[in-house]
Amino acid sequence: MHKRDATPSLIRLDSSGPPPAQQQRTERKISQELAKEWFRDEVHSKELGAGGYGETRTYEVQDAEYRAALGPVVVVKHFNDDGYDDDEMLLIRELARREHDAHHAAWKRMPSDCRQYLAQPATMSFEDDPNVGSYLVQTLVGEEGLATMSWGKFDEMLATTGAQLDRADKVWIAQSFGDMLGCIANARMVHKDFNTENVLVLTNFGEKPLRFEWRLIDWGIAEVRGQADEVLDPELCSDDLYGWEGAPGFRFARGEGTCHGEKPGVVRTLYLMLRGSDVLDADVAQWIREGFAAKTGLRIPPSLADAHRERRKAEDAARAARA
Numbered sequence: 001m002h003k004r005d006a007t008p009s010l011i012r013l014d015s016s017g018p019p020p021a022q023q024q025r026t027e028r029k030i031s032q033e034l035a036k037e038w039f040r041d042e043v044h045s046k047e048l049g050a051g052g053y054g055e056t057r058t059y060e061v062q063d064a065e066y067r068a069a070l071g072p073v074v075v076v077k078h079f080n081d082d083g084y085d086d087d088e089m090l091l092i093r094e095l096a097r098r099e100h101d102a103h104h105a106a107w108k109r110m111p112s113d114c115r116q117y118l119a120q121p122a123t124m125s126f127e128d129d130p131n132v133g134s135y136l137v138q139t140l141v142g143e144e145g146l147a148t149m150s151w152g153k154f155d156e157m158l159a160t161t162g163a164q165l166d167r168a169d170k171v172w173i174a175q176s177f178g179d180m181l182g183c184i185a186n187a188r189m190v191h192k193d194f195n196t197e198n199v200l201v202l203t204n205f206g207e208k209p210l211r212f213e214w215r216l217i218d219w220g221i222a223e224v225r226g227q228a229d230e231v232l233d234p235e236l237c238s239d240d241l242y243g244w245e246g247a248p249g250f251r252f253a254r255g256e257g258t259c260h261g262e263k264p265g266v267v268r269t270l271y272l273m274l275r276g277s278d279v280l281d282a283d284v285a286q287w288i289r290e291g292f293a294a295k296t297g298l299r300i301p302p303s304l305a306d307a308h309r310e311r312r313k314a315e316d317a318a319r320a321a322r323a
């Protein structure tokens with residue numbers, strides 16, 4: 001996938017010298033002080049975004065070792081700390097550490113077909129004085145030839161241009177969304193902060209054929225819900241009242257009954273984006289479930305399939321009445 005995964009040469013394996021340099025590179029921690037320097041570097045950093053917790057800037061990595069490990073441009077996130085006292089600074093440091101650990105857990109637990117959805121987290125050290133401020137570093141999401149934008153921005157673009165997506169593209173968009181949710185389930189985690197700013201879209205929108213890929217950032221409140229290999233109930237679950245419309249989730253076979261998954265609102269945004277004369281909300285829900293089921297190997301329970309059919313019938317009837 002990346003240079004850092006390349007197998008070290010045989011000569012290196014044979015030598016009794018230091019381990020391959022590439023391995024050292026990925027292990028080198030970034031101190032809070034260093035991240036702060038990067039964030040404040042007026043020549044090499046640039047404003048990127050802002051969210052509920054912090055402000056992000058891109059930074060052109062000058063150090064060759066960090067560049068080899070993380071790529072030429074990284075994202076530095078600074079947690080808001082304007083006017084906070086010492087105790088609060090300590091609390092903010094804890095928030096940063098929690099995000100760091102959850103992001104690393106996701107990265108560690110995911111195989112490469114799932115890591116494609118993530119930015120790679122750098123390994124930070126948290127020993128510096130909390131009053132230095134709290135920072136996280138990760139790779140910049142993006143791909144050559146594709147524009148990166150927030151899901152919200154893409155949505156807005158669709159609305160303002162009035163452009164129609166092909167049905168086949170809609171199927172892909174929904175199924176790959178389900179695939180991404182399946183990756184989180186396979187990691188036995190929940191992200192909990194899916195929103196139109198934490199989900200990013202890479203696309204060549206405007207060209208044909210359409211390329212469209214999802215990315216997921218901001219593991220600030222994500223949680224590990226079990227051992228990485230803990231056995232799951234063979235059926236996927238859904239937490240919402242009406243069955244057909246919730247985001248697909250998972251239960252553990254140990255049977256405490258909780259359905260671990262994202263909030264229903266997550267998928268509703270996608271219904272709004274993809275619904276159209278040829279696509280019902282229930283179709284989108286179904287495609288998401290299909291992507292999720294294919295990735296996790298979990299079955300779609302008959303009750304959900306029934307709820308889906310009922311919903312389809314109702315939507316079809318409503319449309320026929322309006323026609």
Ligand SMILES: Nc1ncnc2c1ncn2[C@@H]1O[C@H](COP(=O)(O)OP(=O)(O)O)[C@@H](O)[C@H]1O
Pocket residue numbers: 048049050051052053054055056075077119138139140141142150197198217218219220
């Ligand atoms: N790895 C990344 N690649 C590209 N953009 C990013 C990345 N990380 C963050 N951003 C941008 O910065 C914004 C804020 O980052 P985020 O981690 O969501 O902070 P917050 O916790 O404050 O919401 C995001 O909404 C996004 O626009």
Ligand SMILES: [Mg+2]
Pocket residue numbers: 051052197198218
């Ligand atoms: Mg965010």
